[in-house]
Amino acid sequence: MKLRKAGIATISVLALALTATACGDGGKKDKGGSGSDSSGGSKSIKIGIKYDQPGIGQKAPDGSFAGFDVDVATFVAKELGYSEDQIEFVETPSADRETALKRGDVEFIAASYSINDERDKLVDFAGPYLLAHxxxxxxxxxxxxxxxxxxxxxxxxxxxxxxxxxxxxxxxxxxxxxxxxxxxxxxxxxxxxxxxxxxxxxxxxxxxxxxxxxxxxxxxAGLKLSNENYGIGVKDGNTALKDKINTALEKMVADGAWQKAVDDNFGPAGYKNEPAPKIGNIVK
Structure with missing residues (x-):
């Protein structure tokens, strides 16, 4: 009888442990980043930017990054649940942007990425977040x-x-x-x-x-010779991430961080920016 009671007690302890473990896993936040670990959490997120465009995306000799796209990408990543030290910026030249998303090299791309019909067939775009000319x-x-x-x-x-x-x-x-x-x-x-x-x-x-x-x-000169709608590129079909990024962009505009990023990065040249575009409003 004593042996049977001990067995029941052992089973009870194991059951409680398994229940606690299950609850613990369920409470972890899955950020869905490209650095996801096996438990569904995420250690980092890879974001494609330009390395050689001052004011847009530039890598300094000390390894730091600066530019409007860098500020936008950082804000978005934070809204997705990542701290700055969890962001890994990846150089993404114009010719490699669609391929980088398709391969999964990066989670999203903010790199003076103008939305057009041809690109829209290959990737999904959040935004636009800037109307340039x-x-x-x-x-x-x-x-x-x-x-x-x-x-x-x-x-x-x-x-x-x-x-x-x-x-x-x-x-x-x-x-x-x-x-x-x-x-x-x-x-x-x-x-x-x-x-x-x-x-x-x-x-x-x-x-x-x-x-x-x-x-x-x-x-x-202020001639506005064309309309360039900058969007954030995500892998084709990833509407969940696209929607989250759009929500983050709307918040960035609403709390003034978007205009501050414009002023900080373009202001010294007397850049007269267009108002922040509305999500989904592509100016032809």
């Missing part, structure tokens, strides 16, 4: 005020970009197009007087012009 960056004392003023002037952009080609084709056919390897090279030419204007998205131009060595030397 193709524009011109010129010297602060330049008399270029409209696109046609570029006729006979030297216009710079990076090799393979459609921005300068569009200006030359649609607005200033007599512009002298110069294509260089990087925007930084174009900017150096603009500072030295060998280039009259640089063209790409106004947010990117503002980021470059906001660098300490260039403050006060350049201005945006």
């Amino acid at each position: 193709q524009d011109l960056l010129v010297a602060s004392d330049s008399d270029i005020k409209e696109g046609t003023d570029l006729n006979g002037k030297k216009l710079c952009s990076v090799s393979g970009s459609t921005s300068a080609q569009n200006v030359k084709k649609e607005i200033a056919p007599k512009a002298q197009l110069k294509e260089l390897s990087t925007y930084s090279e174009c900017l150096e030419g603009l500072a030295g007087g060998s280039i009259d204007a640089l063209t790409t998205d106004d947010s990117i131009l503002a980021g470059y012009a906001s660098q300490e060595q260039y403050k006060g030397k350049f201005k945006l």
Whole structure:
């Protein structure tokens, strides 16, 4: 009889232990990040950004990151339940963005990622979180005020970009197009007087012009030559994450953090930003 009672007691203890273990697992928060462990929790989240765009996404020599997209991505990650030390930023060049999401290399991408019909077939987009425009960056004392003023002037952009080609084709056919390897090279030419204007998205131009060595030397022409709706890319079909990111973006705008990020990253170039776009409102 004593043996039987001991057996019952042992079984009871085991049952209680199993119940407690089950309750403990159920209380863990599954963040759903790319660093998820076997128990369903998550240690980190990988986010795709640019490493070489001042004001947008840039990696400093000390390994730190700065830029508008970095601020947006950090805010979103925190709303998803991650602390800053749990965020791992991954360099995601433009040509590799869709592939990186498909492979699962990153959980989401915030990298001056303009929403368009072709990309929308391959990934899902949260946002938009910024409405940018193709524009011109010129010297602060330049008399270029409209696109046609570029006729006979030297216009710079990076090799393979459609921005300068569009200006030359649609607005200033007599512009002298110069294509260089990087925007930084174009900017150096603009500072030295060998280039009259640089063209790409106004947010990117503002980021470059906001660098300490260039403050006060350049201005945006404010021509709004195109509409670029920046979105946060997630893997195609991941509507749950997309919805969570949209909620985070709405909160970022509502509490003033979005405007602060705009002012901090683009303000020195006199960037006149559009109001924060409404989620799902794509301006054609």
